[in-house]
Amino acid sequence: MSEPVANGEAYEEEHVHEVYEQIASHFSSTRYKPWPIIERFLQGLAPGSVGLDVGCGNGKYLAVNRDIFIVASDRSPNLATIATTHPPHSVCVADILSLPHPAHTFDFAISIAVIHHLSTATRRTAAIASLLAPLRRGGRALIYVWALEQEGSRRGWSEGMEQDVMVPWVMRGKKAKKGKGGGEEAQEDRTFHRYYHLYRRGELEESVREAGGVVVEAGYEKDNWWAIVERGEGEG
Amino acid sequence: MKLLTLNFLTCARKTCKTNPAAFPLHPREAELEQIEAEINPLLIQNLLPRINWEVLKTISQELGLPSLPESAPDSEDFMTEEGEPTQTLKDLHTLLMEMNVQNGKLVCGSCEHEYAIKEGIANFLLPSHMV
Ligand SMILES: [Zn+2]
Numbered sequence: 001m002s003e004p005v006a007n008g009e010a011y012e013e014e015h016v017h018e019v020y021e022q023i024a025s026h027f028s029s030t031r032y033k034p035w036p037i038i039e040r041f042l043q044g045l046a047p048g049s050v051g052l053d054v055g056c057g058n059g060k061y062l063a064v065n066r067d068i069f070i071v072a073s074d075r076s077p078n079l080a081t082i083a084t085t086h087p088p089h090s091v092c093v094a095d096i097l098s099l100p101h102p103a104h105t106f107d108f109a110i111s112i113a114v115i116h117h118l119s120t121a122t123r124r125t126a127a128i129a130s131l132l133a134p135l136r137r138g139g140r141a142l143i144y145v146w147a148l149e150q151e152g153s154r155r156g157w158s159e160g161m162e163q164d165v166m167v168p169w170v171m172r173g174k175k176a177k178k179g180k181g182g183g184e185e186a187q188e189d190r191t192f193h194r195y196y197h198l199y200r201r202g203e204l205e206e207s208v209r210e211a212g213g214v215v216v217e218a219g220y221e222k223d224n225w226w227a228i229v230e231r232g233e234g235e236g
Numbered sequence: 237m238k239l240l241t242l243n244f245l246t247c248a249r250k251t252c253k254t255n256p257a258a259f260p261l262h263p264r265e266a267e268l269e270q271i272e273a274e275i276n277p278l279l280i281q282n283l284l285p286r287i288n289w290e291v292l293k294t295i296s297q298e299l300g301l302p303s304l305p306e307s308a309p310d311s312e313d314f315m316t317e318e319g320e321p322t323q324t325l326k327d328l329h330t331l332l333m334e335m336n337v338q339n340g341k342l343v344c345g346s347c348e349h350e351y352a353i354k355e356g357i358a359n360f361l362l363p364s365h366m367v
Binding site: 009046047048049050066067068069071073075077080081084087088090091092093094095097098099100101102103105106133 | 247248249250253259273279282283284285351356357358359361362367
């Protein structure tokens with residue numbers, strides 16, 4: 001499969017947004033353990049820090065630090081609703097390319113497993129620029145994306161393979177239950193496919209620079225590339 | 237949606253980002269609800285310098301809430317000598333963390349676009365011709 005360039009927005013609507021909207025509650029029940037580097041980043045923030053969690057999903061990173069204030073957002077209204085259960089933070093529905101936040105205001109931003117869902121290089125770079133614009137000078141963003149190099153994982157992707165892929169999500173059905181009232185009918189397994197762009201080594205940093213950002217720290221953790229980024233001096 | 241959050245939201249349209257009229261967004265037809273929340277003195281004390289008091293005053297007025305003091309309270313007045321939260325801190329906590337717009341709209345003062353708030357969640361998705 002090659003990069004689906006024709007109409008990125010419509011493509012993502014079908015192959016990313018609609019899927020998350022449908023699998024929201026099932027997806028949420030599988031996402032509860034924060035990754036160590038993200039936890040460390042959030043716990044290292046001073047009390048009263050104000051930041052963003054763009055593509056917050058079920059809000060698992062909203063439970064890490066209660067002495068900061070996060071305005072979280074997700075493209076899926078169903079996921080945003082699930083994420084509202086974490087005080088003192090706030091959740092809204094928004095698109096990473098049209099965020100409703102003032103420029104040069106926030107101490108930090110995180111965007112975990114989100115930018116790899118945008119379907120063209122231009123849109124992925126624009127998403128990073130959009131994440132950096134609300135940061136104050138010296139504010140930092142933490143970005144996580146799926147890696148192409150996943151030799152250790154069951155998915156078996158590795159260097160040199162196709163980077164634009166459809167990844168199945170299987171929502172397990174229920175077995176039929178026998179009961180007095182006729183029981184419950186069996187539900188079949190349903191498989192959804194989500195679009196991902198798998199990042200090769202160095203690609204996230206390249207995209208950050210193109211978006212006008214400066215990489216402060218970067219690395220690889222559990223099948224993901226990550227980077228901590230500041231807004232460059234160039235704009236604004 | 238907490239009143240505090242309105243300090244950190246503006247219009248999602250690119251053309252409004254540089255227009256001062258787009259900030260803050262104006263609540264309309266707002267249904268307010270007070271939802272109890274645990275008080276965190278450390279958080280509020282450190283958030284205070286980040287809050288635009290003029291914005292908070294404007295929004296409170298637009299929501300028909302009792303008018304706020306002319307200037308922001310002093311965080312020196314937040315704790316009693318016994319280390320208990322003062323009424324000043326409790327009132328600020330209620331205003332920022334417990335007052336929620338549950339339903340209504342947020343209107344941009346620049347382009348007049350209306351964003352819906354339903355069950356406490358504001359929706360900033362734009363139709364593609366408006367992005
Ligand atoms: Zn506007």
